Amino acid sequence: MKQTAQGRNSIxxxxxxxxxxxxxxxxxxxxxxxLPFLIKTKGGSFQTxxxxxxxTVDLPQEFKGTHMSRFIEILSDWSQKPVSYKxxxxxxxxxxxxLQAQRAHIDIHFKYFIEKTAPVSGFKxxxxxxxxxxxxxxxxxxxxxxxxxxxxxxxxxxxxxxxxQYGAHNQRGIMRVKIKxxxxxFIWIEDLASLMEQQGSCQVYPLLKRADxxxxxxxxxxxxxxxxxxxRDLVLALRQIDSVxxxxxxxxxxxxxxxxxxxxAHTETVSR
Numbered sequence: 001m002k003q004t005a006q007g008r009n010s011i012x013x014x015x016x017x018x019x020x021x022x023x024x025x026x027x028x029x030x031x032x033x034x035l036p037f038l039i040k041t042k043g044g045s046f047q048t049x050x051x052x053x054x055x056t057v058d059l060p061q062e063f064k065g066t067h068m069s070r071f072i073e074i075l076s077d078w079s080q081k082p083v084s085y086k087x088x089x090x091x092x093x094x095x096x097x098x099l100q101a102q103r104a105h106i107d108i109h110f111k112y113f114i115e116k117t118a119p120v121s122g123f124k125x126x127x128x129x130x131x132x133x134x135x136x137x138x139x140x141x142x143x144x145x146x147x148x149x150x151x152x153x154x155x156x157x158x159x160x161x162x163x164x165q166y167g168a169h170n171q172r173g174i175m176r177v178k179i180k181x182x183x184x185x186f187i188w189i190e191d192l193a194s195l196m197e198q199q200g201s202c203q204v205y206p207l208l209k210r211a212d213x214x215x216x217x218x219x220x221x222x223x224x225x226x227x228x229x230x231x232r233d234l235v236l237a238l239r240q241i242d243s244v245x246x247x248x249x250x251x252x253x254x255x256x257x258x259x260x261x262x263x264x265a266h267t268e269t270v271s272r
Contacts, residue, residue, distance in 0.1 A: 021061070022061050023061055024058065024059065024060055024061040025058065025059040026058055027056035027057070027058065027105060028056055028057065028058075028059045028066050029054070029055050029056030029057055029066065029068070029071050030053075030054070030055055030056075030068060030071040030072065030075075031054040031056075032052065032054070033052070033053040033054070033055070033071075033072070033075060034050060034051070034052055034053075035050075035051055035053060035075055035076070035079045036048055036049070036050060036051070036079060037049055037050075037051035037053075037078075037079050037083060037108065037110060038079070038080070038081060038082040038083060039082065039083055039084070039110065039112060039131075039189075040082045040083065040084040040087075041188075041189075041190070042188040042189070042190040042191065046082035047112065047113065049110040049111060049112060050110065050111070051079075051108050051109065051110040052108075052109045052110070053075060053106065053107065053108050053109075054105075054106065054107040055071050055074070055075060055095065055104070055105070055106045056104065056105050056106075057095060057096065057099045057101035057103065057104045057105075058101050058102055058103045058104075059101075066099060067099060070098050070099055071095070071099075073098075074091070074094055074095055074098060077094075078091050078094075083108075083133075084186065085143075085145055085147075085181075085186040088106065088133055088135040088143065088145060089135070089137060089143040089145075091106065091135075092104040092105075092106060092135055092136075092137035092143065093137065096137065096139055101139075102138060102139050103136065103137065103138045103139070104136070104137055105134075105135065105136045105137075106133070106134070106135050107132065107133075107134045108132060108133045108134075109130070109131070109132045110131055110132070111128045111129065111130060111131070112128070112129050112131045112149075112189055113126045113127065113128050113129075114126070114127055114129065114189070114190055114193055115127075116203075116205050116206060116207075118205055118207055118208055118209065118212040119205070119212055119215045119216065119219075120209070120211040120212045120214075120215050121208075121209040121211055121212050123207050123209060123212075124207075125205070125206040125207035126206065127152075127204070127205070127206050129149055129150060129151060129189070129193055130149070130150040131147075131148065131149045131150075131189060132146075132147070132148040132149075132178075133145070133146075133147055134146040134147075134148070142183045143183070144180070145180065145181065146178055146179065146180050147178070147179055147181075147186075147187070147189075147192075148176065148177065148178040148179075149176075149177055149189060149192055149193060149196070150174055150175070150176045151174065151175045151177075151193055151196040151197055152172060152173070152174050152204040153172070153173050153174070153175060153196075153197060153199070153200025153201070153202070153203065153204060153230070154170055154171070154172055154173070154200055154201050154202040154203070154204060154216065154220050155170060155171060155173050155200055155201045155220070155224075155225050155226075155227065155230060155253055156168050156169075156170040156201045156202075156220040156221055156223070156224045156225065157169050157170065157171075157224060157226070158224035158225065158226060158229075159226075160257075161221065161224045167221075168221060168224065169256050169257050170201065170220050170256065171253050171254050171255055171256040172204065172253075172254055173200065173227065173230070173251060173252055173253040173254060174251075174252050174254075175196050175199070175200075175230065175234060175249070175250070175251050176248075176249070176250040176251075176252075177192065177196060177234070177238070177247060177248070177249055177250075178247065178248040179192070179238065179241075179244050179246065179247040179248075180244070180245050180246040180247070181243045181244060181245060182243050182245055185243035186243075187241060187243065187244075195237055195238075195241075196234060196237075198237070199230050199233040199234045199237060200225065200230055201219070201220040201223045201224060201225050201230075202216045202219040202220040202223065203216070226262075227251050227252070227253045227262040227263065227264045228264050230251045230264075231249055231251040231264040231265070231266055234249055234251065235247075235249060235266055235268065238268075238270075239268075239270060244270055245269065245270055246267075246268070246269045246270065247267070247268055247270070248265075248266075248267045249265065249266045249267070250263070250264070250265045251263070251264045251265075252264075
């Protein structure tokens, strides 16, 4: 046992050796880490999700490498605690301290499930949303946090409705939103998803009975929108959230009568 311990202590730590090339690295760490994470819900509980994570720190020019195992230790510890805006800040502070860095950054991508109620039958089912948390923190500074979500919707073409004797073509689309808040402010995933869903011709539901199908078909027909209409309405809605400082919006219609998608995008820094 004594020889084993001595041998262990004599192992050379190459990553702590000096590098003489004079190049500091802005981000170094681990990527494509898959772990179960606990995401805080609006209802006060948490949802277990499968997260895909990238966690990095800065590396001064004099150091050859960083301590890769410490990133996994940090993520493993935090995967057992419900995470939202404030916990991201604590996690990055923990990373800066353990890695003796000046700045840390994290990206967390995950699927989040929200219960949807069919509009007529009242049947409940779960709809999945692609979400992301992204945070950057410098030592002794405030967290720079960004939250993103992708929401499906139905759109019905105003032009098709106007010129057709029977019906109008519709399609499923997606809205992608990324937002930054004032420091200390946050919007729940459930609230942002609901706000976004209201901007399409009609919402998407996982489970529909015949009465529900009739409702969503007629709802979309009564509310025709181009992809540009959906994007503009979404921009106006996001401007009404008083805590939002910046947002990026993309809308894409998977066209039913074309072999291409219709696309629109907008980025805005909100002046208060």
